[in-house]
Amino acid sequence: MNAIAQPINPARLVARQQKVLQDADWVRWGLVAIAVGFITLFICVPLGLVIFQAFSKGIAAYWSALSQPDTLSAIKLTLLTALVTVPLNTVFGVAAAWAITRFEFKGKSLLTTLIDLPFSVSPVISGLIFVLLFGAQGWFGEWLSAHDVKIIFAVPGIILATLFITFPFVARQLIPLMQEMGNQEEEAALSLGASGWRTFWSVTIPNIKWALLYGVLLCNARAMGEFGAVSVVSGHIRGLTNTLPLHVEVSYNDYDVVGAFAGASILAGLAIVTLILKTALEWRQANR
Amino acid sequence: MSILLSNISKKFGTFTALDNINLEIPEGELVALLGPSGCGKTTLLRIIAGLESADQGRVLLSGQDRTDHDVSQRGIGFVFQHYALFRHMTVFENVAFGLRVKPRSERPGEAVIRKKVHDLLNLVQLDWLHDRYPDQLSGGQRQRIALARALAVEPSVLLLDEPFGALDASVRKDLRQWLRNLHHDLNVTSIFVTHDQEEAMEVASQVVVLNHGQIEQQGAPGDIYDNPANAFVSRFIGQTNVFYLEEQDVDWLQTAGLSNAQRQGKVAHVRPHDIIIEKSLADGDDGFVTLKDWQHLGSLIRIELVKNGSNGGTASIYAEMPNDQFRRLHLSRGDKVDLRIRHAHWFH
Numbered sequence: 001m002n003a004i005a006q007p008i009n010p011a012r013l014v015a016r017q018q019k020v021l022q023d024a025d026w027v028r029w030g031l032v033a034i035a036v037g038f039i040t041l042f043i044c045v046p047l048g049l050v051i052f053q054a055f056s057k058g059i060a061a062y063w064s065a066l067s068q069p070d071t072l073s074a075i076k077l078t079l080l081t082a083l084v085t086v087p088l089n090t091v092f093g094v095a096a097a098w099a100i101t102r103f104e105f106k107g108k109s110l111l112t113t114l115i116d117l118p119f120s121v122s123p124v125i126s127g128l129i130f131v132l133l134f135g136a137q138g139w140f141g142e143w144l145s146a147h148d149v150k151i152i153f154a155v156p157g158i159i160l161a162t163l164f165i166t167f168p169f170v171a172r173q174l175i176p177l178m179q180e181m182g183n184q185e186e187e188a189a190l191s192l193g194a195s196g197w198r199t200f201w202s203v204t205i206p207n208i209k210w211a212l213l214y215g216v217l218l219c220n221a222r223a224m225g226e227f228g229a230v231s232v233v234s235g236h237i238r239g240l241t242n243t244l245p246l247h248v249e250v251s252y253n254d255y256d257v258v259g260a261f262a263g264a265s266i267l268a269g270l271a272i273v274t275l276i277l278k279t280a281l282e283w284r285q286a287n288r
Numbered sequence: 289m290s291i292l293l294s295n296i297s298k299k300f301g302t303f304t305a306l307d308n309i310n311l312e313i314p315e316g317e318l319v320a321l322l323g324p325s326g327c328g329k330t331t332l333l334r335i336i337a338g339l340e341s342a343d344q345g346r347v348l349l350s351g352q353d354r355t356d357h358d359v360s361q362r363g364i365g366f367v368f369q370h371y372a373l374f375r376h377m378t379v380f381e382n383v384a385f386g387l388r389v390k391p392r393s394e395r396p397g398e399a400v401i402r403k404k405v406h407d408l409l410n411l412v413q414l415d416w417l418h419d420r421y422p423d424q425l426s427g428g429q430r431q432r433i434a435l436a437r438a439l440a441v442e443p444s445v446l447l448l449d450e451p452f453g454a455l456d457a458s459v460r461k462d463l464r465q466w467l468r469n470l471h472h473d474l475n476v477t478s479i480f481v482t483h484d485q486e487e488a489m490e491v492a493s494q495v496v497v498l499n500h501g502q503i504e505q506q507g508a509p510g511d512i513y514d515n516p517a518n519a520f521v522s523r524f525i526g527q528t529n530v531f532y533l534e535e536q537d538v539d540w541l542q543t544a545g546l547s548n549a550q551r552q553g554k555v556a557h558v559r560p561h562d563i564i565i566e567k568s569l570a571d572g573d574d575g576f577v578t579l580k581d582w583q584h585l586g587s588l589i590r591i592e593l594v595k596n597g598s599n600g601g602t603a604s605i606y607a608e609m610p611n612d613q614f615r616r617l618h619l620s621r622g623d624k625v626d627l628r629i630r631h632a633h634w635f636h
Contacts, residue, residue: 184368184370184372185372185373187359187368188366188368188372188373188374188434189374190339190358190359190360191338191339191365192385192389192440193386193441194386195389198389202374202385207375
């Protein structure tokens with residue numbers, strides 16, 4: 001009789017525990033196949049198609065489609081919109097996150113809810129709001145036309161609509177992080193004699209910078225890609241109020257396949273760059 | 289620097305956190321603000337620091353009214369319970385922060401900063417960690433870095449909020465002694481908040497007992513223990529047995545030495561070490577206090593006695609005595625014992 005207890009092999013124990021948590025092979029492979037199939041069918045194929053269609057008549061056609069004046073002006077307008085809205089919403093987002101996480105005031109939960117409003121209403125409605133406010137028949141319409149200010153069917157309307165749509169991104173990224181961090185580090189900096197401004201730049205910003213960058217990135221992607229709200233306020237004036245997404249639609253409706261997909265390829269490329277940067281930021285955050 | 293608080297009150301909504309606090313702390317003391325959670329001790333510390341503003345009252349540091357000064361202008365050092373080290377800075381940069389943010393005219397040169405930071409890190413015996421980040425340190429190390437950081441600006445008052453609250457018991461014991469020695473060397477007026485009476489007694493030169501936003505008593509640890517001002521302090525500081533003399537069936541206490549002549553109130557508080565027990569020689573029902581159990585507390589034995597009331601209820605009484613003395617009594621569980629009460633505090 002071998003009465004001496006065998007020492008338990010820890011590796012084997014772990015293996016056994018893992019086995020308990022594992023599903024049958026057909027379940028695993030089935031789920032993987034479904035996920036891969038779905039991604040291929042709904043993401044990779046359309047993306048490939050965009051590239052394929054854009055180059056369907058050769059690189060020269062692609063370039064000439066992109067160098068059309070209307071396309072160039074759409075790209076310019078898209079860049080301008082992003083250039084104005086992203087910095088503004090970065091400042092608004094930091095201010096809102098700061099107010100919500102650092103102060104106690106009446107209506108705080110209302111403000112927190114309102115920040116999400118652009119996410120929860122349809123972009124078309126968001127656009128309509130501005131038409132109702134600033135359009136010819138809108139509340140301020142008369143005053144605006146009397147003073148010769150054009151907002152709707154002009155660049156300011158596009159920027160306003162984009163501002164509204166992209167407002168939540170930065171604040172949404174920062175609020176949970178700043179809530180979790182608390183304000184003791186800032187209090188410590190103040191107690192060491194730092195000014196509020198210095199505390200903000202030396203303590204707050206370094207602590208939130210990755211989340212802030214991530215929010216800015218998402219904000220930028222949406223600012224460049226927004227279609228619904230911008231479509232309502234833009235008026236689709238070629239060469240003047242067409243952003244890149246609108247330009248893609250207009251070209252497609254004109255049976256200009258190469259033009260439409262060339263524009264789409266730029267937006268798709270932007271999305272891919274955003275994803276890569278986002279992944280890099282997440283990796284950076286996790287490995288800090 | 290001396291600290292004088294006059295008529296400090298603070299409310300959070302309808303909750304009164306501090307109710308008309310008057311407190312004077314002489315220069316160079318190491319003071320414990322002691323009280324149960326929610327008694328307002330942290331709020332009071334934050335008001336002294338300027339991190340919180342009082343609804344009314346004045347804060348005077350060295351005789352100068354600093355009530356309206358910002359936290360950054362008060363010249364205090366504040367140590368947070370959860371350290372609040374700057375997580376994106378090295379230990380060195382954390383300690384240097386207070387020097388780097390000084391206005392240009394007062395800011396020391398880089399060489400002076402380096403020397404000073406390393407001196408401080410040596411003071412807290414952690415210079416070897418200067419290039420680490422806070423999340424690479426243990427709790428006790430972080431707390432010492434936080435202290436070095438607060439000391440870097442040469443504060444005239446050092447304020448510590450539950451400085452040992454988040455630490456392991458053994459680390460806490462070491463750090464208490466260390467803080468006491470450090471204070472002895474630096475002699476900077478210091479206030480720390482704690483809910484642990486043992487910690488307050490062990491570390492502080494003065495203890496301020498707070499309850500429900502009011503100061504119950506202020507004094508040296510020994511004084512407070514020996515002469516508690518009221519029933520709350522007596523219960524909160526150290527162990528105590530509470531006897532309500534208006535209840536029936538308390539004649540036995542007179543036999544035990546609580547005579548009517550000494551009586552100065554309705555309630556008697558008796559410290560465990562003021563109860564002396566002996567094996568009862570009486571037969572029958574005379575010795576109706578029985579020994580239930582005992583525990584070893586190091587050099588002392590804590591003895592749990594049970595008094596059987598005439599109405600069938602029981603009450604526990606605790607006594608303490610040195611180990612060897614207890615052994616000499618040859619007592620075992622269930623024995624009847626006679627009590628003698630040497631001293632009691634009387635309250636109404």
